Amino acid sequence: xxxxxxxxxxxxxxxxxxxxxxxxxxxxxxxxxxxxxxxxxxxxxxxxxxxxxxxxxxxxxxxxxxxxxxxxxxxxxxxxxxxxxxxxxxxxxxxxxxxxxxxxxxxxxxxxxxxxxxxxxxxxxxxxxxxxxxxxxxxxxxxxxxxxxxxxxxxxxxxxxxxxxxxxxxxxxxxxxxxxxxxxxxxxxxxxxxxxxxxxxxxxxxxxxxxxxxxxxxxxxxxxxxxxxxxxxxxxxxxxxxxxxxxxxxxxxxxxxxxxxxxxxxxxxxxxxxxxxxxxxxxxxxxxxxxxxxxxxxxxxxxxxxxxxxxxxxxxxxxxxxxxxxxxxxxxxxxxxxxxxxxxxxxxxxxxxxxxxxxxxxxxxxxxxxxxxxxxxxxxxxxxxxxxxxxxxxxxxxxxxxxxxxxxxxxxxxxxxxxxxxxxxxxxxxxxxxxxxxxxxxxxxxxxxxxxxxxxxxxxxxxxxxxxxxxxxxxxxxxxxxxxxxxxxxxxxxxxxxxxxxxxxxxxxxxxxxxxxxxxxxxxxxxxxxxxxxxxxxxxxxxxxxxxxxxxxxxxxxxxxxxxxxxxxxxxxxxxx
Amino acid sequence: xxxxxxxxxxxxxxxxxxxxxxxxxxxxxxxxxxxxxxxxxxxxxxxxxxxxxxxxxxxxxxxxxxxxxxxxxxxxxxxxxxxxxxxxxxxxxxxxxxxxxxxxxxxxxxxxxxxxxxxxxxxxxxxxxxxxxxxxxxxxxxxxxxxxxxxxxxxxxxxxxxxxxxxxxxxxxxxxxxxxxxxxxxxxxxxxxxxxxxxxxxx
Numbered sequence: 030x031x032x033x034x035x036x037x038x039x040x041x042x043x044x045x046x047x048x049x050x051x052x053x054x055x056x057x058x059x060x061x062x063x064x065x066x067x068x069x070x071x072x073x074x075x076x077x078x079x080x081x082x083x084x085x086x087x088x089x090x091x092x093x094x095x096x097x098x099x100x101x102x103x104x105x106x107x108x109x110x111x112x113x114x115x116x117x118x119x120x121x122x123x124x125x126x127x128x129x130x131x132x133x134x135x136x137x138x139x140x141x142x143x144x145x146x147x148x149x150x151x152x153x154x155x156x157x158x159x160x161x162x163x164x165x166x167x168x169x170x171x172x173x174x175x176x177x178x179x180x181x182x183x184x185x186x187x188x189x190x191x192x193x194x195x196x197x198x199x200x201x202x203x204x205x206x207x208x209x210x211x212x213x214x215x216x217x218x219x220x221x222x223x224x225x226x227x228x229x230x231x232x233x234x235x236x237x238x239x240x241x242x243x244x245x246x247x248x249x250x251x252x253x254x255x256x257x258x259x260x261x262x263x264x265x266x267x268x269x270x271x272x273x274x275x276x277x278x279x280x281x282x283x284x285x286x287x288x289x290x291x292x293x294x295x296x297x298x299x300x301x302x303x304x305x306x307x308x309x310x311x312x313x314x315x316x317x318x319x320x321x322x323x324x325x326x327x328x329x330x331x332x333x334x335x336x337x338x339x340x341x342x343x344x345x346x347x348x349x350x351x352x353x354x355x356x357x358x359x360x361x362x363x364x365x366x367x368x369x370x371x372x373x374x375x376x377x378x379x380x381x382x383x384x385x386x387x388x389x390x391x392x393x394x395x396x397x398x399x400x401x402x403x404x405x406x407x408x409x410x411x412x413x414x415x416x417x418x419x420x421x422x423x424x425x426x427x428x429x430x431x432x433x434x435x436x437x438x439x440x441x442x443x444x445x446x447x448x449x450x451x452x453x454x455x456x457x458x459x460x461x462x463x464x465x466x467x468x469x470x471x472x473x474x475x476x477x478x479x480x481x482x483x484x485x486x487x488x489x490x491x492x493x494x495x496x497x498x499x500x501x502x503x504x505x506x507x508x509x510x511x512x513x514x515x516x517x518x519x520x521x522x523x524x525x526x527x528x529x530x531x532x533x534x535x536x537x538x539x540x541x542x543x544x545x546x547x548x549x550x551x552x553x554x555x556x557x558x559x560x561x562x563x564x565x566x567x568x569x570x571x572x573x574x575x576x577x578x579x580x581x582x583x584x585x586x587x588x589x590x591x592x593x594x595x596x597x598x599x600x601x602x603x604x605x606x
Numbered sequence: 607x608x609x610x611x612x613x614x615x616x617x618x619x620x621x622x623x624x625x626x627x628x629x630x631x632x633x634x635x636x637x638x639x640x641x642x643x644x645x646x647x648x649x650x651x652x653x654x655x656x657x658x659x660x661x662x663x664x665x666x667x668x669x670x671x672x673x674x675x676x677x678x679x680x681x682x683x684x685x686x687x688x689x690x691x692x693x694x695x696x697x698x699x700x701x702x703x704x705x706x707x708x709x710x711x712x713x714x715x716x717x718x719x720x721x722x723x724x725x726x727x728x729x730x731x732x733x734x735x736x737x738x739x740x741x742x743x744x745x746x747x748x749x750x751x752x753x754x755x756x757x758x759x760x761x762x763x764x765x766x767x768x769x770x771x772x773x774x775x776x777x778x779x780x781x782x783x784x785x786x787x788x789x790x791x792x793x794x795x796x797x798x799x800x801x802x803x804x805x806x807x808x809x
Contacts, residue, residue, distance in 0.1 A: 182702075183699040183701070183704065184704050186707075187698040187699075187701075187704055187706060187707050188693075188695035188708045189693065189708065189709065189719070190710075191707030191725075191727065192707065193727040195762070195766075293700075295738070296701075296702035296738075300702060368622070371656050374648075374656065375648070375650060375652075378648055381671060383670065384670065385671055385750070386672060386735065389735065391736045391737065400670065403668070403670065403785075406668070412650040416650065417650045427614060427615075428614075428618040428619070431610070431615070432611045432612050432615045433611045436611070528741070530699070
């Protein structure tokens with residue numbers, strides 16, 4: 030369970046500037062918007078809260094307020110601190126924290142894009158997930174999607190008089206999009222938007238006077254096999270060397286968070302599967318932790334163990350995949366990838382027997398897990414964890430780690446220093462490969478991770494090679510946790526109380542964070558006591574880790590971009606949400 | 607940087623290459639196109655080639671596997687279909703993508719609602735196979751199926767399943783999910799016994 034603290038010293042020092050958040054179910058401080066930057070600076074430099082985990086906004090429509098919520102942590106570990114600023118809804122302007130926490134960059138752009146909060150002083154405040162011509166800010170509570178039916182599910186048209194209709198009939202193609210007044214999609218030229226983009230990139234690449242070289246702008250993607258989906262990088266080149274890089278995303282955007290706010294609490298669980306679809310159960314985990322914190326319930330022992338087993342198997346699945354495809358990006362065409370995927374298949378077989386699905390597991394519930402592990406699946410799981418997987422991880426290590434080809438392509442490439450990694454809010458393997466031993470499982474333990482004996486894998490060079498090595502290390506540590514978990518797992522119930530389809534969630538806010546395979550996955554939820562969440566925000570590790578992409582790529586050759594992107598290990602389902 | 611790392615890596619590849627042939631000979635005639643071979647190729651002991659030659663070979667799906675729900679009916683003594691569904695609407699209320707549409711039946715004479723569905727639709731284009739409907743159904747009336755081969759040419763014509771398409775007999779349910787069927791049947795019997803005992807006491 031993630032913990033948050035209050036610092037009494039702050040209250041006396043910033044008397045009049047910060048007030049404790051006294052709303053029922055809320056924590057932390059409300060900071061006066063004029064003094065936000067001073068406060069954040071003091072927090073970072075004097076109190077050690079140097080890691081901005083999550084930044085998001087909430088639209089409190091009835092009170093006419095917009096709120097920006099910041100969760101900050103110490104990179105040395107320990108509980109975090111939450112503070113908020115409140116601004117009027119009709120003119121929400123908040124000073125940008127990019128120069129204090131550079132990791133706020135994409136998150137502030139996202140809050141501008143989806144909620145319309147302007148961050149003054151942000152170097153590049155453009156839309157990030159939606160396209161430039163989009164009308165409105167969809168996460169505002171009074172914004173309605175074209176296929177709008179009702180404010181919240183379940184829809185009354187389904188029962189007891191549920192006559193089926195096709196959505197396409199109600200929203201014929203061509204009429205299912207709202208445009209701003211005077212906007213004609215047929216005469217609008219997308220080039221204007223691209224022009225703005227290119228200018229933004231070119232502006233950042235300083236021209237060296239001694240060599241009168243020309244800058245070339247190259248679009249990598251969105252349709253490019255190395256981007257692991259639909260992802261675009263606008264790269265400015267000096268010869269073959271990268272001077273500036275601008276990631277463009279949102280091609281897979283479906284406004285997961287708006288869907289989440291229409292859903293009832295339980296309906297969100299299968300939707301979280303579809304965020305990072307390689308490691309679905311880690312997503313389940315983060316979401317149920319956040320909601321359980323609000324509900325104040327604790328799953329029984331056996332369920333905790335099953336959760337840990339599933340989360341760690343998910344990590345192995347994810348890292349096998351990540352290593353396999355990193356090698357693919359390096360040009361080792363599919364042999365390493367398929368060796369890794371073979372083992373993944375066997376783990377997915379276990380998932381299928383336990384959860385009913387190979388990838389879209391939908392397995393965790395509030396207060397437990399959906400069903401117990403069947404006998405035959407358990408047998409297979411134990412065999413895998415104790416015998417096969419350790420062997421195969423060693424084989425993968427023997428196969429790849431010492432290969433000179435891999436070493437020459439990855440050592441010294443895409444270096445991210447420890448200071449940069451913390452400042453840019455990277456998390457997971459990217460952060461730990463840069464020499465910061467920060468693992469949420471250890472730094473801010475949740476579930477029953479404090480009982481297991483494992484090491485936080487850490488590597489110190491911060492290059493692609495270390496990001497590869499750390500995944501091998503982490504798989505070994507996961508196997509250690511798994512071996513302890515299958516030894517200690519007790520018998521007993523797997524659910525606290527009776528399974529319910531309508532849960533009552535008391536009003537308040539909660540931030541649930543887990544160490545997902547790709548980094549810190551956080552869910553910020555706000556409840557008003559209604560059947561649907563008021564706010565449902567996903568702090569996606571892939572998305573925030575991309576903030577560091579430009580820093581990693583600058584100065585390297587264009588061919589290395591593919592490798593560096595592969596070493597961050599993104600999944601677009603999570604980046605674009 | 608003398609190439610020994612590459613050679614050691616190639617040795618692993620070579621081992622895999624050899625293993626695929628060795629295993630084929632060792633299990634000659636048993637490895638492919640037999641149920642035993644399919645099971646072996648998805649077991650933790652497998653070496654060599656993993657691939658299952660679908661559709662000639664099929665991996666048996668585990669009992670918990672879920673794909674598109676169906677409605678259960680019990681067969682009456684004269685072969686009539688006794689639909690278990692009571693049109694309570696829980697499945698429609700818990701469905702995340704809201705793909706279930708139910709029309710409750712009404713008594714033709716009094717106009718009072720009956721505990722029966724008149725119409726039942728599932729739009730399988732929208733269904734996300736999460737299994738909530740089956741999980742929360744108090745009557746064990748809607749169950750996730752094992753049949754995953756539903757490809758069609760025209761989704762508008764075929765992919766909205768109505769009640770006739772959705773109904774399957776309880777014997778089919780028992781066949782695909784024997785453990786769950788037995789568990790739920792025992793639960794129902796217990797409940798019915800408790801109810802009978804209560805009624806006996808009241809009388």
